[in-house]
Amino acid sequence: MxxxxxxxxxxxxxxxxxxxxxxxxxxxxxxxxxxxxxxxxxxxxxxxxxxxxxxxxxxxxxxxxxxxxxxxxxxxxxxxxxxxxxxxxxxxxxxxxxxxxxxxxxxxxxxxxxxxxxxxxxxxxxxxxxxxxxxxxxxxxxxxxxxxxxxxxxTVIDLSPAHSQPIYTSVSSHSLLDLPCFFSIPLPLSWSDSQEKGIQGGRWTFTPSPAEGSCTGVVQTLVNLSLGPPLAWVVNQKRGLNVSALQSKNQNLSLSKKGVTEGDRGEYTCAVEFQRDGTLKRRMCVEVLQLFPSPAPVAFVGQEVNLTCTLGHPLTSDLEVKWIPPHPSSRLPLGSSPHPTLLTIPKATYRDGGRWECELWRNKTKLTSVKITLKIERVPIDVWLLVTICAAAVIFVLLLILTVILIRRHRQRVMRPRRGKRRFCNCKE
The missing domain is CATH 2.60.40.10 (Immunoglobulins)
Structure with a gap:
């Protein structure tokens, strides 16, 4: 140091x-x-x-x-x-x-x-x-x-801002994940002055979060800094990151991504290495809220439906979820818990269909939310017909088996020889 x-x-x-x-x-x-x-x-x-x-x-x-x-x-x-x-x-x-x-x-x-x-x-x-x-x-x-x-x-050269941890977002094709990281260079120092300290390299890395939620796993390199000249950022485009900030201004190292999935959970690290003084790092842990129905987004009337709102791991004591049903007048089947992460609808009705929303809150602050559309349909006629045919076939097979059993028993009785006492004829004359 x-x-x-x-x-x-x-x-x-x-x-x-x-x-x-x-x-x-x-x-x-x-x-x-x-x-x-x-x-x-x-x-x-x-x-x-x-x-x-x-x-x-x-x-x-x-x-x-x-x-x-x-x-x-x-x-x-x-x-x-x-x-x-x-x-x-x-x-x-x-x-x-x-x-x-x-x-x-x-x-x-x-x-x-x-x-x-x-x-x-x-x-x-x-x-x-x-x-x-x-x-x-x-x-x-x-x-x-x-x-x-x-x-x-x-004058202290730093990477800013020190973002509140973790960053919360949700699974959606419209969700935007912002990963801020830029040089905080106080005046009158300039970007060129900071380069004189000897930038050796830089990178963005990503460590996926396993199912239990801790930010550990195999480290993946997202972006590498090419020393040039001139300095240039080499980007791995497989994760669909927007690197316009990197390309427009060297002082801004921020990344963004549109269309968040559960695979984006984990720890992101922005690092710049200097030849003599060490490395500047900014770590950001990203939590992704996900809402999924079970058994499927399309359910039938009378069927049990489960809605699960999760970060991929159990919520800490300072977090809670709030459910918003499709219709304001709808009553949630919440049971004893006011804010469960698993919501069960015992017998779905048409009124349960529509857009359900799950919000994630810490105290009085809303962190993020996620929505899903649940469809409730009548059981199709062809399904009932199939059920009827299957039931009739089962009944027919059972009757056929019973008939065969009865016939075999009858034949066994007929073919069995009779055993009895000998009879003698007694003539008078």
Whole structure:
């Protein structure tokens, strides 16, 4: 991890009034402004003349030169997001009670930032800086009840925006999947300046999400950066990505796709590699909402129909689905659960046909939705005829089998020989 250092030097200017008042300590920065104030002596207001050389009167010194105030600022070179920033606030001579603290570009006190470490020598180290750290960093010196400020500009090159995770979309031929990724280069730095840091390569990769929903699997390369010259993006067109942003402006690395399927679930990574400073990455996990009927989108009157609304894995506790039936007056057969991911219609009717919509919500925020058209039809006459014929055939076969069994039993009885007692004839004469 590279460190980028900058030094802010603040000098002590010691002025003694002609009236013999105690010495006053004033700090100033090279290129900055120093105001020498009027002092309040006792209970009376007295105008004190400050002398610098042979001139008198209240004095404002502008554009302080190094030989006068011995103040210097070492410029800070641009750094990549994820690296560490080191700054140092130097004072030539420190008196009792002098304190130093740091303010971020958002004017937040770095004493409260867990990523910041402030040393006793006035040094500041901030780990894993982001593009939000670009701007004016301020060293605040407190002395004799007053404050002096020294500023330095820090430029952080980052990939933006840091999109809220994950990105939610739905299965539809009209759904648009946006994958934002572009260089955040604060002014006055330009794209050419960032290229001077030595771009070694870049790529978009995709890791499909398995059925259980974790973003793991075989990594697929979607786009590769050809070093050229000139720089060019080589695109794998199999996934139907729109790369117009890549081709129109090198600073914009965004991709998009129209017509989302469940196969688009997974983790997308935008990465740009630099020769000396490392790699900038922006990861985006894409969740795709899907709605499908069972057994089919076309059902018959009286048939049981199941509608499943899913992300491909069980919903977390902060997510819920809301069903919107085809007709506002329709009542949902929801059972005990108000928002189930599986909705069962025990006996479908014509009123259940139409466009069903499933919405995915987090708290009071709608994330995405998906629609499907369910058709409910009467059982066709030819189907009833087929059922009748089949039933008649079964009955005929059963009767035929029963008849054969009865005939065989009858024949067995006829052919069986009779066994009985011998009879004798007794004649009288």
């Amino acid at each position: 590279k460190y980028v250092s900058g030094f802010l030097s603040i000098v002590i200017a010691l002025f003694i009034s002609s009236t013999g008042a105690e010495d006053v300590l004033v700090y100033g920065q090279v290129g900055g402004t120093v105001t020498l104030p009027r002092l309040m002596l006792g209970s009376e207001s007295v105008l004190v003349k400050w002398y610098f050389g042979t001139e008198a009167n209240p004095l404002i010194i502008r554009n302080i030169q190094g030989r006068e105030m011995i103040v210097s600022v070492q410029p800070v070179s641009p750094l990549l997001a994820g690296t560490n920033l080191t700054l140092k606030c130097d004072i030539e001579e420190i008196f009792d009670g002098t304190q130093r603290r740091w303010l971020s570009p958002q004017k937040q006190d770095l004493n409260k930032d867990t990523r910041a470490k402030i040393g006793n020598d006035g040094s500041l180290t901030v780990v894993r800086v982001t593009g939000q750290e670009s701007g004016e960093w301020t060293c605040v010196v407190t002395y004799q009840g007053r404050e002096a400020y020294a500023n330095t500009h820090v």
